[in-house]
Amino acid sequence: MCWLASLFNLWNYRPFVLLAVQRSVDALGYATDFQKDGEIVKFAVEHCGYALQFASEEITKDREIVLAAVKSKGCSLEFASEELKSDREIVMEAVKQNGWALENASEESRNDRKIVMLAVEQYGKVLEFASDELKNDREIVMTAVKRDYQARMYASEELAVDREVVLTAVKQSGCYFKLAFAQ
Known part of the structure; x- marks a missing residue:
């Protein structure tokens, strides 16, 4: 489809681009003229948040579009502007959709108890x-x-060796018993 669309210059034809982004998130990557078109990008991210990776820098600062993207795919937070990675509502929605979105959240968000607990x-x-x-x-x-x-390996030094934490880890995996007490 890509070579045919390029041959007939369809990537500059709005109705074609709308149809293409509906079918594949990657289509926005070919439609460079529409990567700064809020309507097209919003349509794309509502179908798959990962389309945000193809949006213009200006669009990645658009709160409404980024919110739509993270509601679709939480990990699309990776492609949001730095400012929006600190927006509590956006980060909450991203983490609610996928806890791994915490990886791309701002330091401030990674220190937000409610956000981290949700993740x-x-x-x-x-x-x-x-x-x-x-x-x-x-x-x-x-x-x-x-x-x-x-997860115990990511806890603070103090809590990683805490009796209750270790016993909880052991309950989760009996084979972990030997490793837990070797430390």
């Missing part, structure tokens, strides 16, 4: 991306370890 409730290992302060928060660490025993 570790889904995937314990995302504790890796939490602030040092929250890696030392017993409730957050316990929630993460209950979800995935390996």
Whole structure:
């Protein structure tokens, strides 16, 4: 489809681009003239948030479009402007959709207890991306370890060897017992 569209110059034809982005997120990558068109990009990210990667820099600063993208695919937060990676509502929506979105959130967001808790409730290992302060928060660490025993390796030094944390990890994986007490 791509070579044919290029041959007939269809990437400059709005109705074709709308149809193409509906079928494939990658289509926006070929439609360079429309990467700064808010309507086209919003349409694309509503179908698949990852289309945000092809948007112009100006569009990645558009709160409404980025919010639509992260609601579709939380990890599309990676392609948002730095400013919007600090926007609490956007980060909450991203993490709600996919806890791994925490990896691309701002430092400020990684220190937000509610955001981090929402992330570790889904995937314990995302504790890796939490602030040092929250890696030392017993409730957050316990929630993460209950979800995935390996999250213990991202806890603060103090909590990583805490009896309750270690026992919770052992309950999650019996084979972890030997490793836990070797430390």
